[in-house]
Amino acid sequence: MRYLIFVVLLAGFFGLLSGQFHNGFLMVVGALCIALIALISARMALVDEESYPDLGTWVRMSLYVPYLFWQIVLSNWDVFKRVWDPALPVSPQLVRAPFSTRTAFGTVTFANSITLTPGTVTIEVLEGEFLIHALTTEAADGVKDGSMEAQVKRLEGAIK
Template identity: 40%
Template sequence: MHYLSATLSLSLFWIVLSGHFSPLLLSVGAVSVALVVWLLWRMDSTDRQPNTLHPSLGLFAYLGWLLWEVVKANIDLAKRILHPSLPIEPTWTRLDVGLSTKLGKTLYANSITLTPGTLTTDVDEGHFMIHALSREGIESLRAGEMEEQIRKLGL
């Protein structure tokens, strides 16, 4: 299953890159995808950490939601930077995280970092360390909407 979705996304990647549909290039593409999947399998069997993120509708919905958050946070941060008196109050705190899977934690940590004004500096068992440029940033994370969204994805 994991390799199936990998194969599909890689094939898509190939077609987007290539843009040529001659039989030669398509067959070469198939061989290439197979080679990469095989290498991926080799890597998986050495590090035993296969990825299991499948592209799904929910994921795209989440990304859309995240994008909106990012826009809002960006505007806020841009104002702070351009403001003559530089009104930032950096904080560095602990944020409890209930997500348990590696993928969920990764997605959450990256989403936090992606949102300007908040930055994940460390990922531990039950909590993250978050550096934030404003108190509002950390407050909104504490409210836990983002975590809830990720949980909805089933991670």
């Protein structure tokens, strides 16, 4: 099942790039390429629950992305104001923020979301907590209040 999603994703990527659906020759070559990539990926053991989660997660991802995008816009506005401010009002600090995501994919999504929102960068993923560099105190508090974590947990879905 996981492998099927993987191959569909890969074939979709290749097909969208190519777009030559009427050209039989290129379609055959494309199918051979997909098969070869699937073989290489199997040999490398790339396809597992860490990187290619179940279908449900991908579906819920489409809800998560708009939320994340809005967060990015909001915090960009904050950084925007500070960069143009002559006084440069920043108070950088290192903070540790606990996380309780269960899956590796969820943890990575969470960590990357923190990095994507300006004002906070995930430096390290430790046991059960992130080491975060925050540009301002407000940004640091923003991570710890847990609203983004709740969204990521929704992305992970029910416990299996």
